[in-house]
Each structure stands twice: as C-alpha cells, then as structure tokens.
Amino acid sequence: MKRFLSIVFAGLLVILAFNSEALAQKKGKAEKKPQEQVRPDLKFEDQFFKVGSEMEEIRDKELETMNRMLKLGVSDEEKPKILFRMAEIYSEKAKFRWMKIMEKTSEESKYDKQPEKLKMIQKEKETLKKQQEAFRSKALEMYKTLIDKYPNYPRIDEVYFYYGFNLMEMGQQEEALKMYRTLIKDYPDSKYVPDAYVSFGEYYFNKGDLQRAIEAYKRATKDESARVYGYAMYKMAWVYYNLGEWDRALDVFEKVITYSLTNIEENKENKLTLQKEAMKD
DSSP states (O other): OHHHHHHHHHHHHHHHHHHTHHHHHHHTTOOOOHHHHHSOOHHHHHHHHHHHHHHHHHHHHHHHHHHHHHHHOOOTTTHHHHHHHHHHHHHHHHHHHHHHHHHHHHHHGGGTTOHHHHHHHHHHHHHHHHHHHHHHHHHHHHHHHHHHHOTTOTTHHHHHHHHHHHHHHTTOHHHHHHHHHHHHHHOTTOTTHHHHHHHHHHHHHHHTOHHHHHHHHHHHTSOTTSTTHHHHHHHHHHHHHHTTOHHHHHHHHHHHHHHHHHTTTSOHHHHHHHHHHHHHO
C-alpha cells in the first residue's frame, strides 16, 4: 500500500510540474516569498465576478433576442438551434449562481461571531440557490422540447447528455441515468457515450457498488481519444484501491501517469480536471 501511495503522489507531482511549465517560464528567475504564493488573490476574485456579471448581461440580451425571434417565428431548421443555445445559456447562468454560492459559503466562516452578517449571507445563498434551480429547470425545459419535437436534430445525442447532466445536478439521479441509457443505446457512436459511462461509474461508486462502478469506468476507457479517458482511468484506479486490489490499482494509476505525460500538450483542460480531482483525494 505504501508503494501505491508513493507512486500516486509522485505521479501527481510530475503531472503538476509539467503543466506548470508555462507559468514557470512567465515568472522567469524572479523569486517570491512563500506567503505570497499561497495567499488568496482577492483582487483577482473580484475581477472574476465582475467579468461574470458582465457576461450575465450579455447572456440576458442574447436570451431576449432569441425569445423575440421565437415569437416572430423561425423555420423548423432554425428553431432547434435556438432552443439548444437557450438551454446552454440557462445552464451557464445556473453555473454562475453555483460559483457565487461557493463564494458565499467561503464567507460564512469569517462571520461566525457576527450573527447578523452571517444571517444576511445565508439569506443571499438561499436566493442564489433558488435562482440556480430556476435556471436549470429552464434548461431542462428546452432540452425536453428538443427531445419531444426535434428527435432528428443533428445534436440530439448532445441534448440527451446535457439533459441527463442537468437532471443529475438537480439531484434527479434516476431520471438522469435514463437519459444516459438512451444515449448509450440509441447513439452508441456519440462522443458523449464515455461521459455517460463515467456518470454511471460515479453513481455506482457513491452507492458503494464498486463492481458496477469498475464496469462503467472500463466502458468509459474503451476509446483512448475520449475527453474523459484519463479521468475514468484515474477513478478506476481508486475503485481497485478501495477493493483492496493493490496491484491492479497500481498498474492503472501508472497508466494514468503515462497517459498524462505523453499527452501533455493535448486536452489540457481535461488534465486540469484530473489534477483537481486528484488533489481532492
């Protein structure tokens, strides 16, 4: 077990080191004090939410324009495209609310001795949660319309996946899995099938059904070009670890490290997701 954990952490350090290369080049030879490297950049955070608020205005204007177009009437070819984009926007708005909820959650600990301020933050969180739920519900409404009325829409496989994803985010796991099953059964060549299998893996893992979780992750890794390939392999390693199958876990994790290093310049966004998951574990 010690050898396994050693390789896990060594591998994570290697992956993080390689992906930090660009940042290191920008820093050059300049040195910073340790506390400056770990201190939260509040100015950046403020700027982030400022940009996010500006993006919200753009999204609202886009929604207004598309609603106007739908009222005036559009062709059968254009309508599903508009509905799909509207669903995307509502999902983006829900995600932005989630980020703000996380921000409020981090603020709560600062005011544990200031009940009035804490109460205000908690009230703001509740408002944000209601908004988040409302936007996800609107996205689901759009996706359902696409499935019911435009089954031949070229991106219908994507519709099924994101319909399932939003259902999962709303806590409707069983309904979400139904969407994923339809995606897998009716659109087996879709690039979203591996993502669906990963969702099954997460579901079974959280339920404690490790054998079914393994099978789901295995199916997700059939295509090495899939965007979730590395992540699915990583999760598979931890399932084997939880099953006490140390050798298998070690073998799979070593493959994750090799995969990350040989594809270091490709799919950087997916590598970042993998690293974040690894750091959480």
